[in-house]
Amino acid sequence: MKTNPGQLSQLLKKSLAPVYLISGDEPLLVQECCDQVRKAAKEAGFHDRLTFHADHQLDWNAVADEFSAMSLFAEKRRIEIHLPTGKLGDGRAVLERVLQEPPEDIILLLISTRLDAAETRRKWYKELQGKGVHVPVWPVDADKFQGWLQQRASSRGLSLTRGALAIMSERLEGNLLAASQELDRLALLANGNTIDEETVEQAVQDSSRFSGFELVTELISGRAPHACKMISVLQQEGENPLGLLAVLSRDLNLLLELKSAGGQAENPASFLKKRGVFQPQRARAMEQAARRLNRAQLHEAVALCSQIDRATKGFDPLSPWHYLRDMSALLATRA
Template structure:
């Protein structure tokens, strides 16, 4: 399932999927999307969280081992897997496909990557995550959408800005 970042909050109020992949080069929205998923997971009882960073030399067997491990104190857990270079490689791709073929019922997988390249869009591991859960691509706010985005954010923060204030702010922060 593909979701836009604007749809995420409504989606999380309805259901929680077994896997989420959040990708993009816009750090604020990427971080907020991951925070929203983790918060919804905690509300659903996922009290334990294992953070793994899949950099050079990462042992992809850790993903399977963590998925198979049981906690003495928490029934449900989050595997927060970060892939900073955006490419899991052949071994990582196999591990992700294997995870998606037999996901643990008590575990939520949250993957975070930079913006996906075109070649990655057709990778088996991405398709496996897409069919099991959701892929959320975070795009930078476009200049023409910035005033509405700022106004929405200000309303969420409890502020009541004037149109002129929003426009001035948009002009000052654009780019």
């Protein structure tokens, strides 16, 4: 079955499915959905966890062996498989076999970027729809961001004046991770009091959307030297790369859509506007990038985003900033 993030909690309270697929390009919301599944599974006795990353080095036979092996002392296990490209590739046959008769002592959690449309027509996905739960996660639209922020604040017991909410919306739009972190900081400062404009001005850093968005625009525009300077500054300031990575991943996927729609009658500006790209400077950068880069380069850039994500979460010995510099060089090239 398919459900939305808001309904996941109630579903988990009723019963646990043998498999969950959480997919989307908004890291914070994907992570929170995964954490809900992990918490429910642990409470049900699935304590052991095994994690795989479906990159080019993954041996899917090893994954299949884990599903067929008896766990020590009959321990219940969680197996997590990260799908950085939204595609299963060589893993389709393995998952088809697993999903036909899911083991009772294993809960499978698939964590993916926006699921490739072709995958939703595959046999494994149809099996998953019948046996498990798919939670597609979509970015919060710009016109709904303030409402999301208000709801988020209320869930933390925070009360914000209208002016304070407006300031936060302006500074944090497009970066849910930064917004969540700032609300956590304000919760510590509020001490039960209403948060007003002055408190927000003093507490909320004005670096999340502007610097992150500016860097993404520089990367998309292919201005590698300036992008590398910005990367160095953000690294020194301790910026969390996940916020800007969410924006970059979204833009790269938009560029792939734009390339696919190139032969259609709709012009690029209208195409981008319908998908939430309203700023003229950013729209121009996207149009130019779509002409400059080919699909192979864009797919390589999307894969590099997954590498940055892994490095940010400590699964890679190199810094995520190292891979962002690689990204600047990749997007500066011409097809």
